[in-house]
Every structure is written in C-alpha cells, then in structure tokens.
Amino acid sequence: MEKMRKLFSALANETRLRIYLLLLKGELCVCELVDILNMEQSRISHSLRILKEVGLLDDRREGKWIIYSVNPKISKNKIIQGLRDELKLSTQDLRNLDRCKKEKIREKCKKR
Secondary structure: OHHHHHHHHHHOOHHHHHHHHHHHOOOEEHHHHHHHHOOOHHHHHHHHHHHHHOOOEEEEEEOOEEEEEEOOOHHHOHHHHHHHHHOOOOHHHHHHHHHHHHOOHHHHHHHO
16 A cells, blocks of 8 residues: 555656656657656656655666666556556657657767
C-alpha cells in the first residue's frame, strides 16, 4: 500500500507526470528534458530523482551523461498501463520532443 501511495504522489505533480509521459516515448537525458519542457535543470533533476526513488525510472551512464528511461518492470503494472493508455502528452510537449530529436539536442549538449 505504501509503495502505491508514493507512486501516486510522485505522479500527482504535473512536471513529474509530463517527464514520465515523455520517457514513455523513449529515453532522454536531462538537457533534452530541459529543452523540451523549458524548465530549469534543477527542477528537472529534482523531479527525476523522485521518479527514480519510487521505481518508475531507470538510468544508465553514457560517458558523463545520465540517460533516463521508464523502468520496464513497473511499466507492467496495471495502473501504470492504464496511465499510459489514458494520458497523453500535450501537443506542445510532442512538438518540442520532435524538435529536440530533429535538432539532436543531446549531441549539442555534449559538445559544450
């Protein structure tokens, strides 16, 4: 029961929910999320930490970068499947995600 309460609490925040929905589309790094959501890096990182703590996300290191993805184990949960089926990203978030991929933001960030 406590695990589900924490999961719902994590997803009750609009920023964290948007991040989770974006990650359902594919893995992203912090700089891509900053670009897509037009938010400060610290806010994105804080949200990612919370989502990871409740088990919704996995991460992997790619050089100095951390790449985030949806935890495949929890994505099999019926409640999470329902969220995935019922909740959709905003048109703006989808446009920003598409632009981010086309402009290869991750590669540009690596060059900095």
